[in-house]
Amino acid sequence: MADYKGTLNLPQTVFAMKANLTQSEPMSMARWEAMDLYQHMQRTRVDAPVFRFHDGPPYANGPIHIGHLVNKVLKDMVVRSHMMEGMRVPYTPGWDCHGLPIEHRVVGELVKKGKMKDLDALPVEVRRMAIRKACAADATKFIGVQAKAMQRLLTIADYANPYRTMDFAYEEGTLGVFAELLETGVVFRERKPVHWSIANRTALAEAELEYESRDDPSVWVDFEASDPAAVAKAFGLSDPIGSPSLMIWTTTPWTLPANLAIAVGPSYRYVLVRIDGSETIVAADLLARVQSAIGATQVEVIAQTDGANLVGLSYRHPFCEREGRVIAGDHVTLEDGTGLVHTAPGHGEDDWRVGRREGLPAYCPVRDDGTYDDSVPDWLQGMNIWEANPVVVKRLEQSGHLVHQVVFTHSYPHDWRSKTPVIFRATEQWFIGVDRPLKQGSETLRGRGLHAVDHTIGFVPAWGRNRLRGMLESRPDWCLSRQRAWGLPIPSFTLPDGSAFMTPATVRAVAKVIGQKGSDAWFTETPAVLLAAYRPTDDPLAPQGLKVESLEKMFDIFDVWFEAGSSWNSVLRARGQGFPADLYLEGSDQHRGWFQLSLLPALGVTGQSPFHSVVTHGFVVDRDGKKMSKSLGNALEVEDLLKEFGAEVCRWWVSGLAFENDIRVDLDHVRAAGEAYRKIRNTLRFLMGNIGDLPTGDCVAEAMRTPPESLDGWALGELSRVQREVRDAFNRYAFREAHLAIFDFCNDTLSSVYCAATKDRLYCDPVDAPRRRQTQRVMRLTAHTLCRLLAPILPHTADEAFRSMVGEAECIHTHAHLPFQFTAHADWSKVLVARMAAMKALEGAKANGVDNPLDAGLTLPDPDGVLAKFQSELADVCGVSRVSLQRDSTAVTVHDLREEPRCERSRRRDASVRLRADGVALSDRDAAAVGAA
RNA sequence: GCGCCAGUAGCUCAGCUGGCUAGAGCACGCCCCUGAUAAGGGCGAGGUCGAAGGUUCGAGUCCUUUCUGGCGCACCA
Structure with missing residues (x-):
């Protein structure tokens, strides 16, 4: 019997079944780099419609993790899908360089090496310069590490010209935004309590605190009410009862000189009680605990009332010549103390917040060396606060205000370097006021923000709108200043009288110098040099007869968010990429972060949102939905994934994610993506294998001649539909829909039905049979279309397939979607x-x-x-x-x-x-x- | 504690303004093919829709409470 296998037209192609991604992907990268694909796409599409997509800067701290992988691949699918639509997509990758985490680690290393002691002895500018130098090197190193990894993910961007928040030009752009904001009048200076290290005379971040056990005096103190009649009234009594007090509890007696108020919970019940003969007020629910704590023997409840009725009462400070008043505080709890909270706005975060609402000043009589200033009673002046603790207690005891005292052992924050206890101390800070009227008109930043969120910004997913609105509604004024070294200096000076001096004109003058020499110049240059371009006589805000030489520099730096939040100016506008951007895409944490903190400055300066739409993705969690972290040991390393599966498999996984929610990741999911990748690759391979002998011709036009009632017509109709669906999905950032549509098309339409049904004619019909050629023409168009639909997700495989069809010199990424539509007979x-x-x-x-x-x-x-x-x-x-x-x-x-x-x-x-x-x-x-x- | 989000087959997800026996894909099981072959195809079995109440003729879909998890409320980015 003759063997007819040799007479069949079996599939043949150089497109290998085995992808070998780990080896072949770097070859694609090299090819794209050799042709300078990114710049090529910009040059060849100068007249094309532009899609403005702006990259949010990741923090240059450590190698990339899976969250970065998801983020960067999603962004790349945006870039590439819009390119495939024929648009020009300028896309500059960026990095956030300044900030505490880098400084913290770098300083930690300096301490470890024993270099910090020497540095501490140097003048502030010199010391800070040394730290900054080390930080810059650290950031530069990790930018390199991250950029390499991001490119390995096959992302396309202007990696040759990234933006870095520490670049001179970027810093100049950031100061430009700041100068404009100063102009609008929303920037102001005010006191705010911060963690303060007395030993190092510096502010500290939470990360720099170590909690250690410490013994402090725990005291119950009676503050006498000023007006017993008012107290009686608050409790619904007709006659005053003795001389009632308000009982507070504190473990920091040294803050009592700064007491300005007592906070109560408005909805809690309070009792007027007679304890061992004297009348005082405590929370009803805490009475029993107070009684046992202070060892009271006789307790008699006289009356009860709601906390709200106590608000407004006034009391005499036990040793300062002033009155305080009772205010409502949402931070009051019934867990400890008396339910009446000693409030010193200069010494506590909650106290400050509540005090601010009540119009109380952030009064802080403690100097940076931990001693009292002259505003306290003379027996305390100049005394160290820790020494003051027993002195204050003794005084209270003598004056009869002390109800009880014990030694209290608790966990207390300590400075990580000096190991000394930290205090809360109010210092002057720069703020952006969100409720201050902007210069033109009565609008505020908050108002503009809410309007933009409700009316001009598009959100994917839609609930992003609620989330951002909620944050804007409740956010406090933006504290801009940080007392650190690694950042962009706030270019403010002090006048000879000690007051702060900074105007839009001085900021612009300094910005020029920093644009030339970088922000290091602030530390190395004199005020005269920094203000070379500044003429006091031209500045209406300058004091009369101002001499630039008389100024002294201040050394606060900007909150790094202000830098990142200025990228719309430092990148989009400074590089002529156009403003505003069409899209920002980041993790959902950026509602509070980059989205909001870009929105506010941009609205202040331009009146416009810096983005038309925001897309957010969820956070990567492990298979059980738990947060991923190195310490838990449930983290997957990007490097390992790339080695084992290749970037394309990872990208296929990302494209299929329901990215709006938490993203669960597990090795099994990536494995499944690998299987799916092979299916798609094989389908593509089958198509390509069957069109090898088809004479070249107009791919689209020839296929369009297919009869709608033929099987080929049906396949073509499906192709047309899928192309429409996939492109539409990409345009809506619904990558998962595109992913599923492509996958189903490959498996159902092609592999299961069309390829199976056409094998007979492809293999057995004479090579030139019209029926066979017709199928081949449809398959050719299908392969070409599929390459384009896949290109945003699988840039390497799509390119590899495309080149094996049309020649090695070609590149799929320089092409756009093929314009065609086809409708099969409806009865199919x-x-x-x-x-x-x-x-x-x-x-x-x-x-x-x-x-x-x-x-x-x-x-x-x-x-x-x-x-x-x-x-x-x-x-x-x-x-x-x-x-x-x-x-x-x-x-x-x-x-x-x-x-x-x-x-x-x-x-x-x-x-x-x-x-x-x-x-x-x-x-x-x-x-x-x-x-x- | 507060704000936003999620909880549907072993896994990843659809289920629009409440209405036919709750759908896919993957994995799984059985089978076919051996001319896409470290491929391809067919069929099938999987779910008290996190829990508890409630509204309704009717709820995965609306309301309340609750549990679990994520993100955000910090001089972290």
Whole structure:
């Protein structure tokens, strides 16, 4: 018997089944780099519509993690999908360089090496310069590490010209934003308590605190009410009862000189009690605990009232010549103390917040060396606060205000370097007021922000709007200043009288110098040099007769968020990329961060939001939904994933994520993505393998001549639909929809139906048979279209496939989607329904020994006669040897054809099969194809 | 504690303004093919929709409470 395998047109292609991504991806990267793909795309599309997408700067601190991978791949799909739409997409990657985490680690290393002691002895400018130098080196190092990894993810961006918040030009742009904001009048200076290290005379961040056990005096103190009658009234009593007090509890007696108020919970119940003969007020729920704590023997409740009724009462400070008043505080709890909270706005975060609302000053009589200033009673002046603790207690005891004292052991914050206890101390800070009227008109930043959120910004997912609105509604004024070294200096000076001096004009003058020499200049240059471009006489805000030489520099730096939040100016505007951006895309934490803190400055300066839309993604968590962290040991390393699976598999995984919510990641998920990748690759490979002998021609035009009622027409219609769906999904940032549409198309439409049904004609028809060529033309267009649809997700594979079709010199990423639309005959949907019924029937026929569909014939019910016009395709569509139709039937009938002769070439049991001259059974079609008689 | 979000088959997700026996894909099981072959195809079995109340003729879908998890409320970015 002759072997006819050699006469078949079997698939052939150089596009390998095995992707070998780990080796081949870097080759694509090298090719793109050699052709300077990013710049090439900018140059060749100068007149194309622009999509302005702006990269939020990751922090240059350590190698990238899975969160970065997700973020960068999502962004890359945005960039590439818009490029595929024919647009020009300028996209500058950026890095956030300044900030505490870097400084903290760098200083930690300096301490470890024993270098910090020497540095501490130097003048502030010199010391800070040394730290800054080390920080800059650290940031630079990690920018390199991250950029390399991001490129390894096959992302396309202007990596040759990134933005870095520590670049001179960027810093100048940031100061430009600040100068404009100064102009609007929303910047102001005010006191605010911060963690303060007395030993190092510096402010500290939470990260620089170590909690250690410490003994402090714990005291219960009676503050006498000024007006007993008012107290009686608050408790609904007609007559005053003795001389009632308000009992507070504190473990920091040294802050009592700064007491300005007592806070109560308005909804709590308070009791007026007589304890061992004297009347005082405490929270009802805490009475029993207070009683046992202070060891009271006789307790008599006189009356009760709500905390709200106590608000407004006044009291005499036990040793300062002033009165305080009772205010409402949401921070008051019933866990400790008396329910009446000693409030010193200069010495506590909550106290400050509440005090601010009540119009109380952040009074802080403690100097930076931890001693009292002259505003306290003379017996305390100049005393160290820790020494003052027992002195204050003694005084209270002598004056009869002390109810009780014990030694209290608690966990207390200590300075990580000096190991000394830290205090809260109010210092002068720079703020951006969100409720201050902007110079022109009565608008405020908060008002503009809320308006933009509600009316001009688009959100994906939609709940981002609520979230950002909620944050804008409740956010406090923005504290801009930090007392640190690694950052952009706030270019303010002090006048000879000690007051702060900074105007839009001085900031602009300094900005010029910093644009030239970088922010180090602030530390190395004199005020005269820094203000070289400044003329006091031209500045209406300068004091009369100001001499620049008389100024002294201040050394606060900006909150790094102000720097990142100025990127719309330092990058988009400074580089002429256009403003505002079409899109910002970041993790959902950036509602509070970059989104909000870019929005506010931009609204202040330009009146516009810096972005038209924001897209947010969730956070990567482990398989159980728990946060990923190195310490928990549940983190996956990007490097390992790239080594084991390659970037394309990771990208396929990302494209399929429901990224709006938490993103669970597990090795199994990436493995599954690897399987899916192979399926798609194989489908593409099958298409390509079958079009190798098709003469070149106009890919689109030739396919468009396909009859709509043919099987090829159906496939083309599906291709057209999928192309539309995928492009639409990309445009809505619905990557998962695009991913699913592509996957389903490859598996269902192509692999399961179209490829299976056309194998016979592709393999067995004569090479030039019109029917075969028609299928090939559709397959060619399908492959070309698929490459373009896949390009944003799988840039390497799409390019590899494309080049193996059209030549090694080509690159898919310089192309755009093919413009075509095709609609198949509408009744094809009914054919597919009939096919499903046929498949079920064939499955049932296996019980009768008809295992191979080619051993079967089918009779399909066709009551409406709609299937008749597809008669010639039905056998192939169902994978059987032949199909007949019956109008008056409702069920599929399977015919066992195993007794009929089988074509040895096509394996079909066709009516035309007969023995040919060489003694082999062939159908007419196959006989013709091999030239057998 | 407060704000936003999520909790649907083993896994990843659809289920729009409440309405046919709750759908996909993956994995799984059985089978076919061996001319896409470290491929391809067919069929099938999987769910008391986090829990508890409530509204309704009817709830995965609306309301309340609750549990679990994520993000945000800091001189962290």
